[in-house]
Amino acid sequence: MAASNGRTKRQRGEIETLPSGSLRVKVYAGVDPISGKRHYLTEVIPAGRTAAKEAEKARTRLLAQVDERRNPRTRATLDQLLDRWLEVADIEATTRMGYVNKLNKHVRPVLGKLPVGRLDAETLESFYASLRRCRDWCGGKAYVKHRVEGEHTCTAKCRPHVCKPLSASSVRQIHWILSGALSRAVRWRWIAVNPAGQAEPPAPPHPDPQPPNPADAARIINEAWRDPDWGALVWLAMTTGARRGELCALRWQHLDLAAGVLTLRRSAYLDEHGELREKDTKTHQQRRVALDPETIEVLRELHGRYIDRLAQLDADADPTDYVFSPEPDNSRGYRPDTITQRYGRLATRLGITSHIHALRHYSATELINAGVDVRTVAGRLGHGGGGTTTLRVYAAWLSESDQRAAGTLAARMPPRPIAPTQRTVASSPYQRIAEELREQIATGRLRPGDPLPAVAELAMAHSVSVGTAHRALAALTAEGMVSVVRGRRATVAGAEGEKSPDGCGDSQA
Numbered sequence: 001m002a003a004s005n006g007r008t009k010r011q012r013g014e015i016e017t018l019p020s021g022s023l024r025v026k027v028y029a030g031v032d033p034i035s036g037k038r039h040y041l042t043e044v045i046p047a048g049r050t051a052a053k054e055a056e057k058a059r060t061r062l063l064a065q066v067d068e069r070r071n072p073r074t075r076a077t078l079d080q081l082l083d084r085w086l087e088v089a090d091i092e093a094t095t096r097m098g099y100v101n102k103l104n105k106h107v108r109p110v111l112g113k114l115p116v117g118r119l120d121a122e123t124l125e126s127f128y129a130s131l132r133r134c135r136d137w138c139g140g141k142a143y144v145k146h147r148v149e150g151e152h153t154c155t156a157k158c159r160p161h162v163c164k165p166l167s168a169s170s171v172r173q174i175h176w177i178l179s180g181a182l183s184r185a186v187r188w189r190w191i192a193v194n195p196a197g198q199a200e201p202p203a204p205p206h207p208d209p210q211p212p213n214p215a216d217a218a219r220i221i222n223e224a225w226r227d228p229d230w231g232a233l234v235w236l237a238m239t240t241g242a243r244r245g246e247l248c249a250l251r252w253q254h255l256d257l258a259a260g261v262l263t264l265r266r267s268a269y270l271d272e273h274g275e276l277r278e279k280d281t282k283t284h285q286q287r288r289v290a291l292d293p294e295t296i297e298v299l300r301e302l303h304g305r306y307i308d309r310l311a312q313l314d315a316d317a318d319p320t321d322y323v324f325s326p327e328p329d330n331s332r333g334y335r336p337d338t339i340t341q342r343y344g345r346l347a348t349r350l351g352i353t354s355h356i357h358a359l360r361h362y363s364a365t366e367l368i369n370a371g372v373d374v375r376t377v378a379g380r381l382g383h384g385g386g387g388t389t390t391l392r393v394y395a396a397w398l399s400e401s402d403q404r405a406a407g408t409l410a411a412r413m414p415p416r417p418i419a420p421t422q423r424t425v426a427s428s429p430y431q432r433i434a435e436e437l438r439e440q441i442a443t444g445r446l447r448p449g450d451p452l453p454a455v456a457e458l459a460m461a462h463s464v465s466v467g468t469a470h471r472a473l474a475a476l477t478a479e480g481m482v483s484v485v486r487g488r489r490a491t492v493a494g495a496e497g498e499k500s501p502d503g504c505g506d507s508q509a
Helices: 051-067 078-088 093-111 121-133 168-187 214-224 228-240 244-248 293-313 336-350 358-369 374-381 385-394 399-412 429-443 455-462 466-478
Strands: 014-017 023-031 038-045 261-264 266-270 276-280 287-290
Touching: 014 051, 023 051, 038 051, 078 093, 078 168, 093 121, 093 168, 093 276, 121 168, 214 228, 214 336, 228 244, 228 293, 228 336, 228 358, 244 266, 244 336, 266 336, 287 374, 358 374, 429 455, 429 466, 455 466
Parallel strands: none
Antiparallel strands: 014 023, 023 038, 261 287, 266 276
16 A cells, blocks of 8 residues: 555555465554563454455454454463452452352363453353353263272262252352453453453342241250350350351450440451461451340350369460360360351251351341341341341241231221122022022012912923922022921011911922
């Protein structure tokens, strides 16, 4: 192409012919921020009569992407993006551990090697659907799941693989993790559009808390009290609704038994190396929880046992010692997973399906059932949002509360109108005859004292047997609408329902 000064203008982009006859379009798109090398957008056009024309269209399209900054600036893979994102993301230690576990187990083995620029909504939705079919990404193939890798003699632990779908909640968490990483990639201009924003994750599951009922709660407390210190922990979890990490990090200095107040400031967790650490509570706020007299007494007894042990060890009490501890001097707190496992074994012995977090559910549902306002319950549990989370997640359906609500509403309803008597639609011949006579009596065509047609006449008029007509009159007599005197024709009963002696002398027999 000639420029106005007579020089040849350099064309942007290249179109080269491959040995197969296909055309490869290549457009420079800047320097890759990951590798530091020149980055090109490429597209291969199959050989054919219109290949040159299609190649020129592709070159124009790729140039437009570069000019409008809609092209991916890197060939970096999703693995590289996730590594870079985790370096700069400001997230809590426990949250980070959860992210890393999900990414390493479910995302990296499947999508990790895929270039970020090739990731689209269809790929993500297919990935989510596969996880919902099988969390191990088996693809429907049968295989033996070995407990040990490499050469070994199989045991009973080496079993055929059984597909287990990943829960909708976990798939949604994976979606939001990827969405956060890809949003950062858009901000860094690695890609132009966040494909997770166009993908649709599974619908959120409906919260279904399963707190133990009062009878099971009593059994749990009785079983836990075989070890009074362990029983005190279970009791406090029920009465305060504290999280397991908050109970593990609780120290004596956080208790004011004289005022009957418990302050929850910290939460225990395990770092990536399995070491016990402490951090802020989940909502980064400390909260003060009032204690009832029975709970205060439970904690006083617990403190007394702690002092007795220190006396035997010839040690002094320290306000920073833990309230619940596996050590005799309470110098070290419990690991959260230890609490979970011990409670799980307790529930299994009792034949109850429950977990330690269900005691938090129990506290919320019992308070709401007792009529405590939602804001107060949310404050005790450490929820924000004015109690929305409390109602949505922790308030299980309660038949007692529901019945009380139904009774309260019924007491405020206006009086119920009395509906007119509704007769059953006649279905048999004798019922149809009776209904016709009722209609004549109700409309005044047959007045009190008037004789009814003879049984034989009714039978002939309705093409039924004499017995069927007699049964129709018997039904009206039972209702008090017809009077029958032996040896006389049946008549319409009087206004007061008494029998009328009038008749024409025709026998009904």
